[in-house]
Amino acid sequence: MTATARPALPAADRGALAWLASTDHKLVGIRAAVTALAFFLGGGVLALLMRSELAQPGLQVVSHSGYNQLFTMHGSTMIFLVVIPVALAFCVYMVPLQVGAAAISGARWALSGSWLILIGGLVMWSGWLTRAGAGSAGWYAYDPLSDRANTPGDGMDLWVCGVTLATLGEIMLGACVLATILRRRAPGMTMLRLAPFTWTALATSLLVVFSFPSLVVAMGLLLAERHGADFLGPITYQHLFWFYGHPAVYVMFFPFVGMVAEAASVFSGRRFFGYRAFVIALLAFTALSMTAWAHHMFTTGAVPNQLFALTSTALIVPAGVEYFDIIGTLWRGAIRFTASLLFVIGFLMQFLLGGVTGIFLASPVLDYHATDSYFVVAHFHYTLFAGSLFGLFAGIYMWWPKLTGRYLSERLGRWHFGLTFVGTSLTFLPQFFLGLDGMARRLPDYSASAGWTGLNRLSTVGSFVIGVGTLLFLVAAVRSLRQAPTARADAWSTGNSLEWAADSPPARHNFHALPPIRSYAPLYDMRNAAEGPGDEELARVRDVPVAARSRT
Amino acid sequence: MRTGLVPLAAWGAGLIAIALLGRLAFGLTVLPTLLLAGAGAASAATGVASTVTRRRADRPAPGDGPHLNAELSLSSVATAAGGSLALVGISAGGEAFFWPGMGLAVLGAMGILRETLAARRELAALNDGGQGPR
Numbered sequence: 073m074t075a076t077a078r079p080a081l082p083a084a085d086r087g088a089l090a091w092l093a094s095t096d097h098k099l100v101g102i103r104a105a106v107t108a109l110a111f112f113l114g115g116g117v118l119a120l121l122m123r124s125e126l127a128q129p130g131l132q133v134v135s136h137s138g139y140n141q142l143f144t145m146h147g148s149t150m151i152f153l154v155v156i157p158v159a160l161a162f163c164v165y166m167v168p169l170q171v172g173a174a175a176i177s178g179a180r181w182a183l184s185g186s187w188l189i190l191i192g193g194l195v196m197w198s199g200w201l202t203r204a205g206a207g208s209a210g211w212y213a214y215d216p217l218s219d220r221a222n223t224p225g226d227g228m229d230l231w232v233c234g235v236t237l238a239t240l241g242e243i244m245l246g247a248c249v250l251a252t253i254l255r256r257r258a259p260g261m262t263m264l265r266l267a268p269f270t271w272t273a274l275a276t277s278l279l280v281v282f283s284f285p286s287l288v289v290a291m292g293l294l295l296a297e298r299h300g301a302d303f304l305g306p307i308t309y310q311h312l313f314w315f316y317g318h319p320a321v322y323v324m325f326f327p328f329v330g331m332v333a334e335a336a337s338v339f340s341g342r343r344f345f346g347y348r349a350f351v352i353a354l355l356a357f358t359a360l361s362m363t364a365w366a367h368h369m370f371t372t373g374a375v376p377n378q379l380f381a382l383t384s385t386a387l388i389v390p391a392g393v394e395y396f397d398i399i400g401t402l403w404r405g406a407i408r409f410t411a412s413l414l415f416v417i418g419f420l421m422q423f424l425l426g427g428v429t430g431i432f433l434a435s436p437v438l439d440y441h442a443t444d445s446y447f448v449v450a451h452f453h454y455t456l457f458a459g460s461l462f463g464l465f466a467g468i469y470m471w472w473p474k475l476t477g478r479y480l481s482e483r484l485g486r487w488h489f490g491l492t493f494v495g496t497s498l499t500f501l502p503q504f505f506l507g508l509d510g511m512a513r514r515l516p517d518y519s520a521s522a523g524w525t526g527l528n529r530l531s532t533v534g535s536f537v538i539g540v541g542t543l544l545f546l547v548a549a550v551r552s553l554r555q556a557p558t559a560r561a562d563a564w565s566t567g568n569s570l571e572w573a574a575d576s577p578p579a580r581h582n583f584h585a586l587p588p589i590r591s592y593a594p595l596y597d598m599r600n601a602a603e604g605p606g607d608e609e610l611a612r613v614r615d616v617p618v619a620a621r622s623r624t
Numbered sequence: 625m626r627t628g629l630v631p632l633a634a635w636g637a638g639l640i641a642i643a644l645l646g647r648l649a650f651g652l653t654v655l656p657t658l659l660l661a662g663a664g665a666a667s668a669a670t671g672v673a674s675t676v677t678r679r680r681a682d683r684p685a686p687g688d689g690p691h692l693n694a695e696l697s698l699s700s701v702a703t704a705a706g707g708s709l710a711l712v713g714i715s716a717g718g719e720a721f722f723w724p725g726m727g728l729a730v731l732g733a734m735g736i737l738r739e740t741l742a743a744r745r746e747l748a749a750l751n752d753g754g755q756g757p758r
Binding site for chain 1: 655674
C-alpha cells in the first residue's frame with residue numbers, strides 16, 4: 073500500500089479565532105459540549121432553587137410566578153440546551169473518528185449549528201431581563217396556555233425564538249453526523265463494521281433529522297399565534313410537539329447507551345457482545361420510539377390509546393436486548409473498576425428504574441392516575457438524569473484522555489460517582505411516592521397537613537448532594553487540564569474502535585494511518601492478531617491512506 | 625450491508641407500516657398518520673440518495689481526496705448570528721434587530737459562497753497539478 077499525498081492546507085490556528093470559527097469537527101464538538109456544560113450549571117442552579125422552595129411547606133424563596141419561570145427554564149435548559157446538545161456534541165466529535173474520516177460532512181453546517189445552539193440558549197435566557205420575566209408555560213408550552221393572552225410578555229416570545237434557534241442548530245448537527253456515517257466511511261468500513269457508538273449516533277441523527285422539524289413548525293405556528301394568527305388548536309400543537317418530544321427522549325438516550333456499550337467493552341477487555349442483535353434492536357427501538365409519542369396525550373381522549381400503548385410497551389423488547397448485550401459484554405470480562413465502569417453500572421441500575429416506570433406509564437389505566445404527578449417527574453428524571461447523565465459520565469471518563477491527552481483523577485471520579493449515585497437516589501426515588509400520594513408536578517407549595525414534608529426534604533438534600541458531586545467533577549477536570557498530556561493513542565490499552573488509533577488528542581485530520589478494518593473492533597483484532605502486538609501492527613500500516621472524501 | 629440504504633429503508637418502511645396499521649386498524653387521524661408516514665418516506669429517500677451519491681463519489685475519488693473545507697469559516701458564524709438576530713427581530717425585538725440581522729446573514733451567505741468557489745478553484749488546480757484524486 074502506498075500513501076496518497078494529501079494537499080497541503082494551512083494547519084488550523086488553535087488560537088481564539090479557531091475556537092470561534094474552526095470547521096474542525098473536534099473543536100465544534102468541544103464548543104458544543106462546553107456550551108452544554110455551562111447551561112447545565114445554570115439549569116442546575118435553577119433546580120436547586122426549586123428544591124429549596126419545596127424543602128418545607130410555606131417557604132417563599134421565590135414568588136409563584138417566579139416558580140413557573142424556574143421550572144420552565146430548568147426543563148427547557150436541560151432538554152434543549154444540555155442533554156440533546158451534549159449528545160450531539162459527542163456524536164460530532166467521535167463519529168468521524170470512529171468511521172475513519174478526516175473531517176465531518178458539511179463542516180460549515182456543523183459550525184453554524186453549534187453557534188445556533190449557543191445563541192438560542194442566550195436568547196432563551198435573555199427572557200429573565202424582560203419585565204414579565206422568562207418563559208413560564210412549561211417546557212412543552214401547551215397551546216393555549218402559551219398564547220399571548222395566557223402568557224403575556226416578551227420573555228415567552230424570546231423562549232419560542234430560543235427554542236427554534238437551538239432546535240435548528242441541533243438539526244444541522246444531526247444532519248452532519250448522518251451524512252458522515254453514510255458518506256465518509258473509510259475503505260472497509262461497511263455498515264456492519266460500525267462501532268456500537270456510531271450505530272447509536274446513526275439512530276440519534278435519524279430521529280433528529282426526521283422528527284425535530286416538527287418542533288420548528290410548532291414553534292413557528294405558536295409564534296404566529298402569539299402575534300395574532302388563530303389556526304393552532306391544542307391537539308394539533310400537542311401532536312406536533314410530541315412528535316418531536318418523544319423521539320427527543322431517545323436522542324437523549326441512544327448516544328449514552330452507545331457510550332455505555334463502548335465503556336463496557338473497553339473496561340472488560342472484550343469485543344462488544346451480541347453486536348448484530350444490538351444493531352437490529354437499535355433500529356427497532358428507533359422506529360418504535362418515533363411511533364410512541366401520543367402516550368403523552370392519553371388523557372386528551374383524542375388519540376387511539378390502544379395503538380400508542382402497544383408501541384410504547386413494545387419498547388421494552390429492544391431495550392431488553394441492549395441491556396442483555398451490555399451485561400453480556402461485562403460477563404466474564406477482565407473488568408477494571410475505573411470511574412467510567414462505575415458509571416456504566418450506575419447507568420444500568422438507574423436507567424432500569426426510569427425505563428420500567430415508563431412501561432407503567434405506557435398503560436393508559438395507570439397513566440390516567442399518574443399523569444402530571446410527581447411520579448412522572450421521578451420517571452423522566454430517572455431516564456434523563458440518572459440514566460443519560462450516568463452514561464454521559466461513563467463516556468467522559470473513558471474519552472477524556474482522547475479529548476485532552478490527559479487522565480481524570482480516578483479517586484475524585486469514584487467520589488463523583490458515589491455522590492451522584494446517592495444524590496440521584498435521594499432526590500428522585502421519594503418523588504415516585506410523592507406522585508403516587510397525589511402531589512402534582514409544578515406545585516410551588518403544599519400544605520403541611522399533606523404529609524409530604526419528609527419526602528420533599530429528602531429530595532432537596534439529595535439535589536444538593538448531586539451539586540457537590542458535580543463540583544467534584546469540575547475540580548477533577550480543572551486539575552486534569554493543568555497536567556501535562558501523557559495519554560497514548562490507545563489510552564486504556566484495550567480500545568476496540570478506530571478512535572483509539574488516532575493520537576490523543578487527535579491531529580487536525582484525525583489519522584496518520586488507519587489499521588485494517590475487518591470487523592467492528594479493528595483495534596481488538598490487531599491486538600489479538602497472531603503476527604504481533606498492536607503497536608507493531610500499527611507501525612506496519614502507517615502507509616494506509618486515510619479515507620477522506622471531503623466534498624462539501 | 626455496504627451502504628446506508630438497508631437500515632434507512634428498513635427504518636422508513638417500519639414507520640410507514642406502523643402509520644398504515646394505525647390508520648387502518650386503530651383510526652389514527654390524518655395529521656399523525658402524515659407525520660409518521662412522511663418521516664418514513666423521507667428516511668427511505670435519504671437512504672436511496674446517500675447510496676447513489678456515495679457511488680458517484682466513489683468513481684472519481686476511490687482513495688484519499690483533498691480537503692475542501694476551509695479551516696476557519698467566519699462566514700458560517702456570521703450567517704448563524706445574523707439569522708438569529710433576524711429571528712429575534714421577528715419574535716420580540718422588532719425592526720431594530722431584524723434588518724441588521726438580515727444584513728449580517730446576507731454578508732455571511734456571500735462569504736460562504738466565496739469560500740465555496742475558492743475551494744472549487746483549489747480542487748481544480750490540484751487536479752490539474754496531478755495531486756488530486758484519480
